[in-house]
Amino acid sequence: MEIRFQNSPAETKKMTTEQLRENFLIENLMQDDTIQLVYSHYDRVIVGGVKPTSKAIELPNHPELRAEYFLERRELGIINVGGNGVVIADGIEYPLEKLECVYLGKGTKSVTFKTSHESSPALFYLLSAPAHMAYPNTMYTKEQAAPVNLGDTATSNKRTIYKYIHLDGIKSCQLVMGLTVLEQGSVWNSVPPHTHTRRMEAYFYFDIPESHRVFHFMGEPQQTRHITMTNYDAVLSAPWSVHFGCGTSNYGFIWGMAGENQTFTDMDPAPIANLL
Numbered sequence: 001m002e003i004r005f006q007n008s009p010a011e012t013k014k015m016t017t018e019q020l021r022e023n024f025l026i027e028n029l030m031q032d033d034t035i036q037l038v039y040s041h042y043d044r045v046i047v048g049g050v051k052p053t054s055k056a057i058e059l060p061n062h063p064e065l066r067a068e069y070f071l072e073r074r075e076l077g078i079i080n081v082g083g084n085g086v087v088i089a090d091g092i093e094y095p096l097e098k099l100e101c102v103y104l105g106k107g108t109k110s111v112t113f114k115t116s117h118e119s120s121p122a123l124f125y126l127l128s129a130p131a132h133m134a135y136p137n138t139m140y141t142k143e144q145a146a147p148v149n150l151g152d153t154a155t156s157n158k159r160t161i162y163k164y165i166h167l168d169g170i171k172s173c174q175l176v177m178g179l180t181v182l183e184q185g186s187v188w189n190s191v192p193p194h195t196h197t198r199r200m201e202a203y204f205y206f207d208i209p210e211s212h213r214v215f216h217f218m219g220e221p222q223q224t225r226h227i228t229m230t231n232y233d234a235v236l237s238a239p240w241s242v243h244f245g246c247g248t249s250n251y252g253f254i255w256g257m258a259g260e261n262q263t264f265t266d267m268d269p270a271p272i273a274n275l276l
C-alpha cells in the first residue's frame with residue numbers, strides 16, 4: 001500500500017506537471033491478479049483497484065492500519081467497471097455486474113474478489129474511509145441508484161448520475177459514492193465546478209477509449225491546473241480543490257467522498273467566469 005501525505009494549496013501552486021502527477025494522480029490501479037491500494041491522508045481515504053483473472057484475490061491487512069483486519073475500523077465501497085464478478089464478504093456472495101455497487105461495513109472480517117469469466121475480468125474500484133459504527137453490508141444495482149439526468153447537449157455535459165452510498169441510499173458512516181456516465185457528444189463533467197472544504201473527493205475515470213484522454217482540472221479556483229488522465233486512472237481532489245474535467249470523447253467516472261458531512265449538495269460554487 002502506497003502512502004500519500006497531504007499537499008497545501010501554497011505548495012501545490014508551485015508544482016510542475018510531474019509533481020502534480022506524483023502527488024494527485026493514481027495510475028495502474030487495474031493490474032492482472034493484483035490488488036492496488038493507495039492511502040491518502042486527505043480524510044484518511046484508501047483508493048484501490050482489483051482485477052482478478054484466474055484466481056480469487058483477498059483484501060489484505062496492512063501494518064499501517066494497526067488493525068486486526070482491514071475493515072476493523074473502516075468501511076468500504078466497491079463498484080465494478082468490468083465484466084461480471086463476485087465479492088464475497090464473510091461468506092456471503094455479492095454478484096456484481098458492470099456499474100453495480102456493494103458497501104461493506106465496519107467489522108467485515110474477510111473480503112474476496114473473483115471474476116466470473118476469465119475472458120472478461122471484473123474490475124473492482126475501491127474506496128474506504130475510517131468508520132465508527134457498523135452499517136449493514138448492502139448491494140445496489142444501477143436502477144436502485146435512482147439515476148438523475150443532468151446537463152445539456154448545448155453545453156456538452158449531458159450526463160446521468162447514479163448515487164449509491166449517500167444519505168438516501170446505502171447507509172454509511174462517512175463514505176459518499178456513486179458514478180456519472182456522459183452521453184455521446186458530452187465531454188465536460190462536474191460543470192459548473194465546485195469545492196467542498198468539508199470533504200475530500202476522488203475521481204476514477206473509466207470507459208475512456210484508448211486513444212483519448214480526459215483533462216482533469218484541479219487546484220484552487222483561481223489557480224487551476226490540469227492532469228491528463230488515461231482510462232482507469234484515479235485522481236485525488238484535496239478539500240480546497242476544484243474537480244471537473246473535459247474529455248476528447250465521452251466517458252464515465254466514479255466519484256467518492258469522505259469527511260465532515262454526507263450532504264451531496266453541500267458544495268461551494270466556483271463559477272466558470274471566476275476561474276483562473
Ligand SMILES: O=C[C@H](O)[C@@H](O)CC(=O)C(=O)O
Nearest residue numbers: 159161179180189190191255
Ligand atoms: O461532489 C460531487 C461530485 O463532484 C460529483 O458527484 C459531481 C458529478 O458527478 C457530476 O457533476 O457529474
Ligand SMILES: [Zn+2]
Nearest residue numbers: 194196201243
Ligand atoms: Zn465534488
